[in-house]
Amino acid sequence: MSDNDRLDPHSGARVHIVAARQHRPNLPSSECPFCLGGLESPEPYDVKSFENRWPALETGACEVVLYSSQHDATFASLGSSGIRKVIDLWAERTTQLQQQSDIDYVLIFENRGAEVGATISHPHGQIYAFDHVPRRQHSLLHSQWRPDPQPADRLIINGDHFAAYAQYAAIHPVSLVVAPHQQVPLLSNLSDGFRDELASILHKTFVALDQLFDAPLPYMMWITQAPAKTQFENAWLNIEIVSPWRAKGVQRYIAAAEVSTEEYFNPVDPADIAQRLRSLVV
Template sequence: MKKTATRLADGRELLYYDLRDDVVRETVDTRSLGPRRLPDSAGELRHDALLGDCVAIASHRQARTHHPPADACPLCPSRPGRPTEIPAADYDVVVFENRFPSFAGDTGRCEVVCFTPDHDASFAGLSPDRAALVLAVWTDRTAELAHLPAVRQVFCFENRGREIGVTLAHPHGQIYGYPFVTPRTARMLERAAAHREHTGGRNLFDDTVERERADGRRVVLDTAHWTAFVPYAAHWPYEVHLYPRRRVPDLLALDDAARTEFPQVYLELLRRFDRIFAGQEEGAAGGPTPYVSGWHQAPFRHAARGEFALHLEIFTVRRTAGKLKFLAGSESGMSVFVNDVPPEAAARRLREAASA
């Protein structure tokens, strides 16, 4: 992997990640953007006294690009007369600072990851080499953001599909460097500490994975280095958690064997998600399955960091062909989920959707 750093017209950092070492990157952003001003584009963090969490107030995001036509996509390579966020005419994988960040400066960092220059592609359609490059990029960015004083935790994720709320169709993901430990991770660490105390030192994540493997009904894939399963109390209609067989706190600690096997495992999972609704209802909304996929990593500089287990969670809001799972009163108002699809049935359907 070759990494080349440059700057966009407004001073934001952009990084090219190439599979070939002989690629030369000398392009310049020719747009007239003007320098980015902080804290104007950094937003504001406000603490919720009742719940104890933080909310980012980021009014500048109202101006972000919203469903542009394909010929005006800001994530495609630049063309003569049509400069984009990526000055080069082609690329493998690119990372750049978000122009409309939720967090920036003293409140963290937000980055965009473009997986491919092909506007009509998807992560599921990447080659194993390109998927391995993306994994290397996620790892590199986690390592780099760990050095920023404002960043406590890194979340690498992809939102796909209008149903999820994506405003740019080009295949891309994001990386958030949070200035705090997220509520979801804090809750996991609390549960892990309680489990350790009640079981004489056992690890909650290890026990969860082993319980699923022993039961087997919710296991979707079980390979030499990875286990994927629908959780026993899944919140979403189709939800899969992917764990390396050897517990590690973050992407930096993955061994070579797990890295080598990851592209085949992850691409297979994504392709199964695209197949689960195929042909269910004539005339129903089809197309690729909308999903959210993200890496859960241990926070930096945390006393219980070693107890956390790196894992990836992927879920879709589609509960059947043409029908979505909306977060209504119970979910949105009280954070109590009601799932219409039994986890065992979801796992069975995902196993049936295996590649031939």
């Protein structure tokens, strides 16, 4: 562990000091590096991934995943077929990165919207490939995470292979899970039929999310999968989608009582969010 990769001896929190990222450029939108002809995309593409020029990790790997060459596209506007291409790329990158000897855990994620720190609006996600299993993922996998068996009034979409529901102990006003009904450790283990249904459910979910407050919803999305090296029994793939908005343009902040205690006070009933999303799913 380098001096920039620090463990708090009391809380066990791991902190990466990434001061070099302070010098990242803030590009004007007219010079989007992800649009065709831009710095990162000289050639036409549907979806693509590449190494992040501004990696947050000193070890492992950091990549950018572009969902579309269209600057104004959203996850919802990709449609099921566009999302299916993203799923295939996520699976391919996970497999490739997990083959590297210095990589254990591949985190696929997205921040959408300035409210959650996205610096470029062009639709894209990221990958952080760690040489260890981060603490939260370790905790979820160690406890044999599996989908809520009875989401009841928190259920949003129930497919043949996947369900989307609002989390029971939701930390954020919008806290959703999309997970397969049966145990699948990795995206790469999903058959064509499963991938198609996952794409369809994600599409419906994101269309509904962008209608929830009649505005593009700022959100964070991440995927939990099995690590490459550390073995866990029954690692169960799942996708979480969370948003800090509790109303249009109204951000709910995680503040002192919550940061200090890791106990949360959510002003929104997950069943209410689920009911509203169900009514918006077409």
